[in-house]
Amino acid sequence: MRMAELSRESGVPVPTIKYYLREGILPPGERTSPNQARYDQSHVRRLKLVKAMLDVGGLSIADVHRMVAAIEQRTPTHDLLGITQQGLPRPEGGDDSRLAAARRRAEAVIEERAWKVEPDCPAATALAGVLATFAELGQPESGPWLSRLAEAADIVAEADLDSLSGVADTEAIIERALVGTVLGDTLFAVLRRLAQQNVSAARFGGR
């Protein structure tokens, strides 16, 4: 198909498609003349993926770059978590003593759940950063709250990994892992709001 049709099928405007082509986010089409190229369903698929990551997953263009590279280099599933962690916030977390205290609390959670992770991996650092931000705002997180969230995270992670098994094709696994993680964060946030509304109505009465 021509670019105009690609735009119609994917719902992505032509100037945006051209930008993605320049940036290498969309692979080039098959050239049919010096000024024209032909695109196929793989291009439609890629554009829909990029659109969903940006609109629903809330990723930046830089994150999308990394994701596309992971798909094209057929990064092994095991290493994908590293890529989806690139999108994690790297908060400054205020002064050093606050960050050091937050790092100790992060380590305590990891130990409590017996999570086998490197203590200085990006996710552990991000955890310390988020906890430092709570402290910075004068609202230190409560220990029991954090423990229950970590417990729920274990349930979710088991379910996440289960949902990857049974997918055969490498590219499909990679796409599914990325989509599942990125959209999965949004999905969980939405479910959490629904559950909060339910608990809130039960406790405070309500609309």
Add this chain to the structure above:
Amino acid sequence: MRMAELSRESGVPVPTIKYYLREGILPPGERTSPNQARYDQSHVRRLKLVKAMLDVGGLSIADVHRMVAAIEQRTPTHDLLGITQQGLPRPEGGDDSRLAAARRRAEAVIEERAWKVEPDCPAATALAGVLATFAELGQPESGPWLSRLAEAADIVAEADLDSLSGVADTEAIIERALVGTVLGDTLFAVLRRLAQQNVSAARFGGR
């Protein structure tokens, strides 16, 4: 304190502070001359809150506007969930039949958990939208996966509401509810990555 000191204490650059003042995100200081104003710790506190919401919470300026309005109007806790829901994605979700099918799956989850929520509330609509996006990408979410995420959301929501009890001051409750929800989404995403790494290492072996 003067604006230069406010900038140092909060870590927010002067031009950004001026922008927040113009936008009403930061309340004006006490005027001491036609060109000068004095600021206090409440301004430092507000700036840190806004910075955290943007940097760590991933909110847009429009979301921050709504949050600040909620704090200043002392919105009752019960209605706060409505505000934090404004930040939810409103995906288009492709064609209508896909969205209708996603809406039925969303209703089934709500029914399964016996959540007492309005079927057309923003969170329920957002849930249908996210599910429609999965389908749009050719990766329909699996029923068991969704059920387990919803189960975990219940654990998290109970913990969230518990952490609000015992806070006395209205403005403090509002701030805590907002911070807890917005930063709480980031916190959970980070915990989920850690748990995933742990489960992934146990199943596939690895780093």
